[in-house]
Structures are given as structure tokens and as C-alpha cells.
Amino acid sequence: MQKSFWEVGHKPTLFSAFFYFDLSFMVWVLLGPLAVQISTDLHLTPAQKGLMVATPVLAGAVLRIVMGVLVDQIKPKKAGVIGQLIVIAALFVAWIVGVHTYQQTLLLGVFLGFAGAAFAVALPLASRWYPPEHQGTALGIAGAGNSGTALAALFAPGLAMAFGWNNVFGLALIPLSIALVVYLLFAKDAPDAPVAKSLGQYIAVLKDKDAWWFMFFYSVTFGGFVGMASSLTIYFHDQYGLTPVHAGYFTAACVFAGSLVRPIGGNLADRIGGIRSLTMMYSLAALFLFILSFGLKEQAVGLFVVISAMAALGMGNGAVFQLVPQRFRKEIGVMTGLVGMAGGIGGFYLASSLGYSKQVTGSYQTGLLIFAGLAVLAMIGLMGVKNRWRTTWGSVNATTARV
Numbered sequence: 001m002q003k004s005f006w007e008v009g010h011k012p013t014l015f016s017a018f019f020y021f022d023l024s025f026m027v028w029v030l031l032g033p034l035a036v037q038i039s040t041d042l043h044l045t046p047a048q049k050g051l052m053v054a055t056p057v058l059a060g061a062v063l064r065i066v067m068g069v070l071v072d073q074i075k076p077k078k079a080g081v082i083g084q085l086i087v088i089a090a091l092f093v094a095w096i097v098g099v100h101t102y103q104q105t106l107l108l109g110v111f112l113g114f115a116g117a118a119f120a121v122a123l124p125l126a127s128r129w130y131p132p133e134h135q136g137t138a139l140g141i142a143g144a145g146n147s148g149t150a151l152a153a154l155f156a157p158g159l160a161m162a163f164g165w166n167n168v169f170g171l172a173l174i175p176l177s178i179a180l181v182v183y184l185l186f187a188k189d190a191p192d193a194p195v196a197k198s199l200g201q202y203i204a205v206l207k208d209k210d211a212w213w214f215m216f217f218y219s220v221t222f223g224g225f226v227g228m229a230s231s232l233t234i235y236f237h238d239q240y241g242l243t244p245v246h247a248g249y250f251t252a253a254c255v256f257a258g259s260l261v262r263p264i265g266g267n268l269a270d271r272i273g274g275i276r277s278l279t280m281m282y283s284l285a286a287l288f289l290f291i292l293s294f295g296l297k298e299q300a301v302g303l304f305v306v307i308s309a310m311a312a313l314g315m316g317n318g319a320v321f322q323l324v325p326q327r328f329r330k331e332i333g334v335m336t337g338l339v340g341m342a343g344g345i346g347g348f349y350l351a352s353s354l355g356y357s358k359q360v361t362g363s364y365q366t367g368l369l370i371f372a373g374l375a376v377l378a379m380i381g382l383m384g385v386k387n388r389w390r391t392t393w394g395s396v397n398a399t400t401a402r403v
Contacts (some may be wrong), residue, residue: 021145050355055109056368060116068337127240128190136322142265147259215342221316223346258310265318
């Protein structure tokens with residue numbers, strides 16, 4: 001008889017992975033909620049603002065590959081400790097020395113990328129403890145650490161008003177240090193971790209076309225989520241004239257919606273299959289991004305549409321990671337890195353394109369329409385692979401999970 005989710009796995013590891021992931025994501029997107037105040041002091045153009053908030057996203061994307069390799073070579077727990085110490089050191093230096101130029105914001109953004117790479121550690125750390133039929137739920141809970149992006153939006157602008165935005169970097173060290181202690185005490189590597197792979201085996205994964213499909217699918221769901229999370233404080237400030245603090249509250253509401261439904265997306269995928277749930281999420285995300293592109297005049301309507309788009313993207317994130325471990329069980333470390341990298345690149349593209357769209361055309365419409373089009377393309381791609389997946393690795397003979 002199949003055991004329930006709460007009877008299997010290792011809960012201290014699952015929840016310490018979530019906590020580490022949550023606070024890492026909080027600092028990963030920290031420049032986004034502070035962008036209005038930073039850009040006022042440093043006199044940045046819309047394009048520079050877009051690139052500033054997009055740089056940590058791109059750095060996080062690239063570093064996910066590095067952390068994915070580290071996870072396979074030295075196991076997830078040690079890799080996570082290394083990443084956390086680098087982020088803490090970078091924020092400490094930024095706080096003590098100060099950030100005085102546009103170039104320095106970009107440099108800090110590169111180091112904050114290590115916080116975004118937490119994804120490639122937290123998910124394998126949790127995944128390896130759980131059987132196939134509970135992957136969607138386990139990775140949905142661990143992946144709900146996305147909600148850390150909401151914490152940044154909720155608290156960073158207000159703290160910046162009270163203490164100055166540079167001191168926010170110092171204040172962030174307090175929760176990060178607590179997360180590190182919790183992680184050291186409670187996280188454990190799963191006993192049946194796969195053997196470390198050679199460089200040739202990493203390259204071999206890229207020869208599998210399914211790897212590229214998953215990278216594309218996640219570049220849309222997670223790319224949309226994190227690109228919007230990084231840009232929404234600027235968007236709400238520009239579109240509705242909100243103060244940085246109120247724009248941060250609006251952003252936090254949207255990001256919480258996208259984060260808290262990730263486990264629901266994973267659980268729904270466990271119940272009805274990842275392909276079916278993902279198809280629904282892409283269609284909803286495309287619809288809401290299309291509506292948003294017309295620059296809605298009413299604040300309440302705009303907020304509702306953004307929350308709806310973020311919820312669809314967040315549930316899509318959970319659905320993608322219900323499927324990945326079924327297809328790449330033995331390569332989950334490197335695949336988490338690769339797929340996570342693609343998600344980060346999608347986020348970099350969206351955040352930077354919104355800035356350029358605003359500078360060149362005076363509105364965000366072009367950037368939003370193109371991304372809505374990418375969601376439609378992903379839906380078409382799913383239709384193309386559906387039958388092959390369900391008759392090969394996703395067949396009832398190959399897995400106990402619903403695909």
C-alpha cells in the first residue's frame with residue numbers, strides 16, 4: 001500500500017531547505033524593491049533600472065549550473081553552506097563600504113546571484129528523500145521558498161525609508177545568519193545520493209532533447225515569475241504613481257500569490273498529471289499577461305490581473321518540477337541546475353526587456369506581449385511532446401506518478 005506524504009521522506013531537511021531557499025530568494029531580488037530609491041539617488045534611466053534588477057537574475061541563472069555541479073560533487077548540504085557564506089560576505093561588504101555608483105549595483109547584483117543559485121541546492125536536497133509519487137508535493141513545498149521575493153518587497157522599501165537603502169544590506173544579514181544556523185543543524189543529505197558525474201555526463205544530458213524542452217518550459221514559468229517579481233515595484237510606481245513603500249506592498253501581494261500556490265501546483269500535477277496542469281497554467285498566464293499589456297488604468301484591476309498572472313506562473317513552476325524528477329531521476333542535480341539556469345535567463349530577459357520597452361516606447365506593452373507569446377509557444381510545445389512522454393518514460397509501466 002502506498003504511504004502518505006507525511007509517512008515518507010525527512011521533514012527537518014524539507015523545511016530547512018525551504019527556509020534557506022526562502023531567505024536566499026529574499027536577498028536575490030533585493031535590488032528590485034529598492035530600485036525606486038536607488039535609481040533616484042544614482043539618477044538611473046529606465047533601461048539602467050531594468051538592467052540593475054535583471055543582473056542578479058542572470059547571475060543566479062549562470063551560477064545555478066555551478067551549484068548544480070557542486071551538489072553532485074560534494075552533496076547538497078556542503079554546497080548550500082558555501083553559497084550562503086558568499087552571499088553573507090557580499091552583503092557585509094556592500095553595507096560597510098557602501099554602494100555609490102551604477103556599476104557597483106551591478107557588481108553587487110552578480111554576488112547576489114549566489115542567493116538565486118540556492119534553487120539548485122534546495123530542490124535536490126529535498127527531492128532525494130522522496131519517492132516518485134510525492135515529488136510534486138515535496139518540491140512544491142521546498143520550492144515555495146520563492147515567497148522570499150515577497151518578503152523583500154514587503155519590508156525593504158519601508159526599511160530603506162527608515163534607515164537608508166544601504167543599511168538594508170546590513171539588516172538582511174540578521175535573517176540570513178539565522179537561516180544558516182537552522183540549515184547547519186537540521187538539513188541532512190539523503191543516504192542514497194547518486195554517484196558524482198564526470199563532465200562528459202553533464203554534456204550528455206544536454207544531448208537529450210527532453211532536457212531542452214524542460215529548460216524552455218521553466219524559462220517561461222519561473223522566468224515570468226522572477227522577472228515580474230524583480231520589476232513590479234518599478235512597474236507599480238511608474239504605472240500608478242505609488243510610493244516605493246506602497247508599490248512594495250502591491251508587489252508583495254503578487255509575489256505571495258505566485259509563491260504560495262507553487263505547492264498547490266505540484267500537488268495538482270501529482271493528482272492530474274504534470275502535462276495537463278501545465279497546459280492550463282500556460283493558457284492562463286498568457287491570457288493575463290496579454291490583458292496587462294494594455295496598461296490598465298484602475299489600480300485594483302491592475303493588481304488583480306498581476307496576481308492572477310503570478311499565480312498561474314507559480315503553479316506552473318510546481319508542475320514543471322513534478323515532471324523533471326520523473327524523467328531525470330539520476331541526473332536531478334545537474335538538471336535542477338540546467339532548468340533553473342533557463343528559468344533565470346527567462347527572468348533576466350523579461351526584467352531587462354520591460355526596462356527597455358519603457359525607455360524606447362514609453363510603455364511596458366511590447367515586453368509583456370512578447371512574454372505572453374512565449375507562454376503560448378510553451379503550450380504548443382507541450383502539445384507536441386505529450387504523446388511521446390506518456391508512452392515512454394511517463395507510461396504506467398515506467399513510473400508510479402501521473403504524467
